[in-house]
Amino acid sequence: MRLIIASVLFLLAVAAVSAAETADYVVITHQENPVSTISAQDAKNVFLGKRTTWPDGQSITVFVQEQTAANESFTRGVVKKTPQQFFTYWRKALFSGTGTPPKSLPDDQTMKRFVASNPLAIGYILPESLDETVKSLEIR
Template identity: 30%
Template sequence: MKNMSVFIVFVFLILGVAETVFADVLIIANKDVPDTTLSSDDVKKIFLGKNVQWSNNAHIIIVISKNEDIHKDFLKRYVKRTASQYKAYWRNMLFTGNGIEPRSFDSEEKLMEYVANTPGVVSYIDSGTVPVNVNTITVK
């Protein structure tokens, strides 16, 4: 019985540590984006192309990171899909004429530069990266 209790405690500790292994992400947007707070559901709808306008009626442009860890964590946390499911979703949107696959960037610096210089853009970065010339969006 004692061994079973130790095992259960060990499993819960491992599960708690495993959750912190994932990268935290910040949602960022161009400075002209008026929305500074979004719900998790809003973030999901935006990155699935279901919400296409900001509160000021400006067009939303989605940009994604090619950093596998950040991308996977973002998708798991907000979009509730795997990377392959997300890619397949956007390919289907493209082929059915319902959307354009989001542009992606290899580096966070290039991604942030694009976000800073392109009106209406939203993306995400590692929370350890200092956002430069972009707004951060709080997710509730």
């Protein structure tokens, strides 16, 4: 009986961890961008300005969101920083001359509009905001 209870508790714990790891964001790009997957490390590097070109050599245009639920989830999930740490990272890069922060947008709708109008763009939105105007990138 104890083995059954322990097994059930273990399965519930695994399910809770899996649910907690479900992304509350979708990384998006232009519909015509040939890229359909991006590694977690490459995504992090793109948003930290450490990777600046697509595989074909064209410059990546990075967009981020202001203080939104998508921003909170994305910066913690992909960049592995709090939103404040991410802001501080870019502020230091700007003042030291080592980088220019990505353009910050107020919400999902504005993000989709900017990404849909720029074939080299990348950004993120909440999953429920995803539609045919942009393409989601699978993070592997």
